[in-house]
Amino acid sequence: MxxxxxxxxxxxxxxxxxxxxxxxxxxxxxxxxxxxxxxxxxxxxxxxxxxxxxxxxxxxxxxxxxxxxxxxxxxxxxxxxxxxxxxxxxxxxxxxxxxxxxxxxxxxxxxxTVASLRASEAVIYGRYGYGIASVTHAVSLDLRDAELRATAGSGAPPVRLADPEGSWDLLQRIVDRHQSGRAGTISRGALWWRGLRARTRPAPHYVAVCGEDGFVCYRPLDTAAWFTSRDRTVVVTDLHAGTPDAYRALIAFLLRLDLVHTVRFPWLPADDPLPWMLTDHRAARVTGVGDETWLRLVDVPGALGARTYNQGAAVTVRVDDVLLPENSGNYRIGPDGADRTGGAPDVQVDVADLGAAYLGGARWHQLRDAGRLQELSEGAVDRLDALFSTPRAPFAGVMF
Missing domain, CATH: 3.40.630.30 (Gcn5-related N-acetyltransferase (GNAT))
Structure with missing residues (x-):
């Protein structure tokens, strides 16, 4: 053809x-x-x-x-x-x-500098330079066993229900006011909000807000059998908390819902504190782990120069990018940043796998042990792990 x-x-x-x-x-x-x-x-x-x-x-x-x-x-x-x-x-x-x-x-x-997507199939986008840069945990919270620890529930600020159709401006204001510093977070622009509003059907859905510091949106499943069901379930469709206090207050609100047996969170970060808030850690059960952000470094020198690195010895990385060959080259990466270099590489990696490691999600030793990169100097991968590690797991928490 x-x-x-x-x-x-x-x-x-x-x-x-x-x-x-x-x-x-x-x-x-x-x-x-x-x-x-x-x-x-x-x-x-x-x-x-x-x-x-x-x-x-x-x-x-x-x-x-x-x-x-x-x-x-x-x-x-x-x-x-x-x-x-x-x-x-x-x-x-x-x-x-x-x-x-x-x-x-x-x-x-x-x-x-970067592009990202959510992949319908996991075998497609690596060939175009996208790598899995963050993962999510699907969590099922059994309210019959879930009880907050005293320290998690004490002093929580009040939560109120908001009109789902009249709260769009408030939700956008909360997100804009409390922009997450977690790596992988993406902005929610006007088109994103407009699209979400268009996709939100008039089926039952609810919004609870904690002042102007956070909100949770949720909807019930299987409403036709709601009053006879022995496992009434609600799904959290959005959760944004600008402070730990707001997060704990919103979780406490969900735990108090009457007529509900299970609360499902389709995506939470891998290091979410939810299980640690409960007297029974097992009441929050991880039901699945999935890829979230597929990241493509469009401008490799710009991306490497934009993030910070931890203390440690510098490493020279050879990056190969077939689709955008101007990205290909050797980069010296150290605590003071990243720059192109003519020096010999310590590690050679494809741009897709560099994208996977860029936010701190995939560890360099995982890529090495999986055969996805070449370690040309002994100990170079361990030094990269030290340079690239982040205090929190990368997470976007937003579909598009």
Missing amino acids: PGATIRTLTTAGELAESDAVFHAAMVGLPAPAADEDVAAVREPGRTFGAYVGDGILVGATDSTSGAMTVPGGARVAHAAVTHVGVLPTHTRRGVLTALMRHQLKDCRGRGE
Whole structure:
């Protein structure tokens, strides 16, 4: 098949067609609302379509600009990549590769340092330089066994219910006021909030807020059998706490919900304090561990220079980047930062695996022991582990 032609999609009709392609590719997603305005939640100039034959759209992708927090607290320019899909009639013909190449070059041309996505399949995006940079824990909290330790529940500030449809500005204000310093956090811009609002159906959902320091959004499952069920379950769809006090207050609120047996958290950071707040640690049961942030370093020298490093001996790392060869080269990384160097490398790594280690999620020794990098100087990987380690597990906590 001749190569696909990549075009920027601009009209409302083109954007709606790209959304239809995405849903057809994903198979199992809920159908969009009939009156959904796709153009209203797409950033102009960032949706790309792949065309074959006589102008047939067979694949698409888009992204939204924003910022990501990196170790040390700096925020770098970030592209949130989403709506990636190729029609099942045109997979494995180079369409996705053409789209990904075009998008990465566009991100670099815009001066963006990193890109990230949430992967529908784990075998696709490594070939385009994305690495798994953070993981999440799915946690099921059994309220029949869950009791707060006295120290966790004492002095918690009050929590109140808010009108779900009238609280959007408040939620955005809370997030903007309390921006997390955790590596991997991404900004929630106006388009993100607009998209979330469009996706939130009028089914039962609730919002509880702790002053202007935090909030939790939750919804019940299986409402048809709610009053006869012996395992009434609510799912937390969003939880943002700007202070430890607010976090403890919101968890205490969830534990007090009547008519509820189980609270599910689809994603929490690997080092979340929830189990340590309970008298019975096992009441918070990890039901799954999944990949969250797939990170792509678009500008390797910019990314390496933006984060901070711990004390320790410097290491020279050879980075290989096939899709963006201007990133390839040797980088000396030490407590004082990172710079290109002509010196011989101590370690050689692909850009995808550098992305996995960049936020402190994947450890360098894990990559070495898995055969994903070459250690050319003895002890270099241990020195990299010391330089790159972070006090908290990386986590975004936001879907897009």
